Amino acid sequence: MAEYRLETPVSMEEIRKLNVGDVVYITGTMITARDEAHLRMLEYFERGEEIPFKIEDAVIYHCGPIIVEEGGRYRAISAGPTTSARMDPLAPKVLERVERMVIVGKGGMGEGVVRALRGKGVYLAYTGGAGALAAQAIREVKGVYWEDLGMPEAVWIFEVENFGPCIVGIDAKENSLYREVKNRVEENFKRILSQS
Amino acid sequence: MGMVSFEEVVSTVVELFRKAETELPEDVLKALKRAYNREENEVARNTLRAIIQNVEASRKLRVPMCQDTGLPIIFVEIGQELCLNFNLRDAIVEGVKRATKEVPLRPNAVHPLTRENPGTNVGMHVPVVTTEIIEGDKLKLTVMPKGAGSENVSALRMLLPSQAGDVERFVLEVVKGAGGKPCPPIVVGVGIGSTFDGAAKLAKKALLRNMTEMDEFELGLLEKVNSLGIGPGGLGGDTTALAVLVEMGHCHTASLPVAVNIQCWANRRASAILR
Numbered sequence: 284m285a286e287y288r289l290e291t292p293v294s295m296e297e298i299r300k301l302n303v304g305d306v307v308y309i310t311g312t313m314i315t316a317r318d319e320a321h322l323r324m325l326e327y328f329e330r331g332e333e334i335p336f337k338i339e340d341a342v343i344y345h346c347g348p349i350i351v352e353e354g355g356r357y358r359a360i361s362a363g364p365t366t367s368a369r370m371d372p373l374a375p376k377v378l379e380r381v382e383r384m385v386i387v388g389k390g391g392m393g394e395g396v397v398r399a400l401r402g403k404g405v406y407l408a409y410t411g412g413a414g415a416l417a418a419q420a421i422r423e424v425k426g427v428y429w430e431d432l433g434m435p436e437a438v439w440i441f442e443v444e445n446f447g448p449c450i451v452g453i454d455a456k457e458n459s460l461y462r463e464v465k466n467r468v469e470e471n472f473k474r475i476l477s478q479s
Numbered sequence: 480m481g482m483v484s485f486e487e488v489v490s491t492v493v494e495l496f497r498k499a500e501t502e503l504p505e506d507v508l509k510a511l512k513r514a515y516n517r518e519e520n521e522v523a524r525n526t527l528r529a530i531i532q533n534v535e536a537s538r539k540l541r542v543p544m545c546q547d548t549g550l551p552i553i554f555v556e557i558g559q560e561l562c563l564n565f566n567l568r569d570a571i572v573e574g575v576k577r578a579t580k581e582v583p584l585r586p587n588a589v590h591p592l593t594r595e596n597p598g599t600n601v602g603m604h605v606p607v608v609t610t611e612i613i614e615g616d617k618l619k620l621t622v623m624p625k626g627a628g629s630e631n632v633s634a635l636r637m638l639l640p641s642q643a644g645d646v647e648r649f650v651l652e653v654v655k656g657a658g659g660k661p662c663p664p665i666v667v668g669v670g671i672g673s674t675f676d677g678a679a680k681l682a683k684k685a686l687l688r689n690m691t692e693m694d695e696f697e698l699g700l701l702e703k704v705n706s707l708g709i710g711p712g713g714l715g716g717d718t719t720a721l722a723v724l725v726e727m728g729h730c731h732t733a734s735l736p737v738a739v740n741i742q743c744w745a746n747r748r749a750s751a752i753l754r
Contacts, residue, residue, distance in 0.1 A: 304522070319594070349546050349585045360583075361546040366628040366660045390628070390659040390713055410526050411628065411662035411712055412745050413533035414546040433596035434586055448529070450522060450714060461659065464715045468707050472655050475703050476648060
């Protein structure tokens, strides 16, 4: 398992190098997007409008942070990942519109996303629930879009330094650590039931 | 006769949320450390280490350990000799509003259909308050902020009375279906018996118990859950669950309700007694 320190924008060449199980630390821009932000991005695409932020040059982060406002500035105090599987039906439609993408979330994503990421992007897993630890890697909250969606669902732009460790859960070659684990779990389940 | 004031309840609710969100209970931390020492999978060990570091950072910096500060759930035990001259629910609601600003909590409560967020963690039937009358003159408040990642993969099934042998299979099916989604290592709350709603309540109450004390039935289930191999974060490993906690209730002779309430590793809870 290799370890990489990546800076945004992450190039296609760097994306192709990553294999499932590799460890990644990210420096640069992360953009939060959950269910509602994905839905709104798709509305923009439908209407043929450009979304107001550039997702290809950053990392999409499945996260609904806790943000406080201090002296006119935003600060993220807890900002771990949310369950990525909720974005399973939405992410492939966003992926259709971009050249490349790096996603950070937790819990993994389904086979539709694995196919959509082929030759285009990777899915990285950050420790679920580690909100305080994640916030320590966020240097600055650079802005916010679609704040009407509410704090968890709004699009927050983070400047991060050495955000990690993230594990490559799905690579650009249709490999998925989650598929491997799922198959093993299925076998274990049958074995346990046959023993009891 | 006991005397408890409105303001006392409000400030206690705020402090309990602050404590629950920033200090993981000792029994949970103990279970996490024990799992870390026993885990043999390298990726799993790294994930468990990150979780323990996160718990320590949260306690030190006094910030919520997880950005999903949950939906506010409060268990109230009221001594029957206690006399209150104010609306207890109003005081709890006020406490949740203040905790949302002061801890702070992420505003999570939204309208179920319009998804509109009032920003206060207060709304229709939220906070979720469960009241029980006990002996004596004390008021016990327990807060349990419940995250959605784990709540979303919880399930309830009305088994047939002849299917008592399938309870274990159902628990394993729910955990298997949840996979990495609920932030494993999880805590599995199981309610067996009672009614449709009663089983769910028992499963949730089970999560309040000390996680380091399990009986033989629970330990047997835990071993099987861990044999599934989902592992921390769903990336594989020996530690899928930290505990399986079961509460039972008598049920109708024609039914066998079973509820499985999944809880993430951040089994956050805090209690206080007022008099």
